[in-house]
Structure formats: C-alpha cells, structure tokens
Amino acid sequence: MPVSKAALAITLTTITILSLLPVDNIKGIDLTFWNLPVAADKIAHFIAFLVISGLIDSFCYQDAFNLKKAAIAAIYGIWIESLQSLTDYRHPSFWDIVANCVGILMYWMLIPLFKITPILRVRWQYKETTHLETTSEHVDK
Template identity: 40%
Template sequence: MAPAACNYGFTWHDKIEHFFAFFVLALLLDFSFPGKPFNLLKAAVLLLYGTGIEVVQLFVPCRDCSVIDLLADVLGIALYLFSIPLIKLFPVLKYRWEE
C-alpha cells in the first residue's frame, strides 16, 4: 500500500503560530540577556534558528520548507522590537530595562 499524500495546502493558522512563537522567543531571548539591548545580533540568532527549522523540514516526510514561514518569523521578531515601548509600561516587566 502506498503512503497517503501529505499535501495539506496553505493554512493561515500555521503562519499565525510562527508569528506568535517568534514574538515569544524574541521576548525570552531579550529577557535572558538583560544587560544587552535587543539588537541585530539577537534578531539574527532567532532568524538563523527559524531558517534551521525550515531546512530540517526538507528532510522530514509530510513537512516542507516555506519562505512564508520565515516571513512570519521575521514579522514576529519585528513585532517584539516595536512593542518594547509598550512592554516597558508593565511594572512587572519594566525591570528588564532598569539599571
């Protein structure tokens, strides 16, 4: 018996999951190194991680490498970067930027 086809088509929920996952990863990475600002190096590390995940999926059955997933990753990282001023307003989180 032949294996079942794995083409699930394009779904938005996967892209939304990538978007929010990389927002949270950016926040966690930034808070892990409070002495350093969120900069290009931190963003590049996350983007490299996302790229690695996509490349690995080339070798996993029923998975594919998607540039749109990478775009969702980048947008999640960018959302974190642009939301830092709002995050600073939360008393429980603003300690990250205090000296």
C-alpha cells in the same frame, strides 16, 4: 536571569520537537490541530517568534534588543525550516520564515510598550538595578 534561561531552553526544545513531528496521527495521538488554515499557521509562527524574541532579549538582558539578537532568532527559524526539509513528512516554507521575521520585528517595535507593562518591565528594571549596583561598586573603590 535564571528563569529566562530555563524558559528559553524549554521553549526552543518544545518548538523544535513540535516542528519536526509528523502531521498525521502518531500511535493514537490526535494531531489534527496541525491541519490549520494557512492564516492560523502563520499567526502561530508570528506569536512563537514574538515570544522567542522576548526570551532571547531576557536571556541576554545586559544589552538592548538589537540586530544580533534578531538575527539569532531568525537563524533559529531558518534552521527549523531546514530540518523540516530533511523529513519526508514536513516541508519548509518561505512564508513561515517571513511570519517568523514579522514576529521578531513586532517584538522589537513593541519594546516601548513592554517596558511599561507591569509583568514584563522587570526585564528592563533588572538591567538597571544590576547596572546601578555595578556602577556604585566601582565608584566606592
């Protein structure tokens, strides 16, 4: 699905950049929203990785969401935290990684609901349609 490729690339690029920006003002840009309460920060991580998991799942639509896809999302989160440790102004957090993993797990648990949600179920319908077309082509030969 070309849209999911673009959405995944844009999302990962944006999150990577935002996670590495300093939390103070940058040349007149107000970044005070970074000073979130701890709970709000963890909720932001949770939501981000719920979305990332869905985008990875849509990008690799041929297979069901599995441990490999979950690991890719988790490794990305750990990579971001590692990059933050290389800066003088951002710090890695174990609890950010936990929030990321909870977002990934929640995506996995919500898949049955997503499959019946009109705007989201296209991910699974596309797979079924493609599989049926491929199967019928092999039968015809």
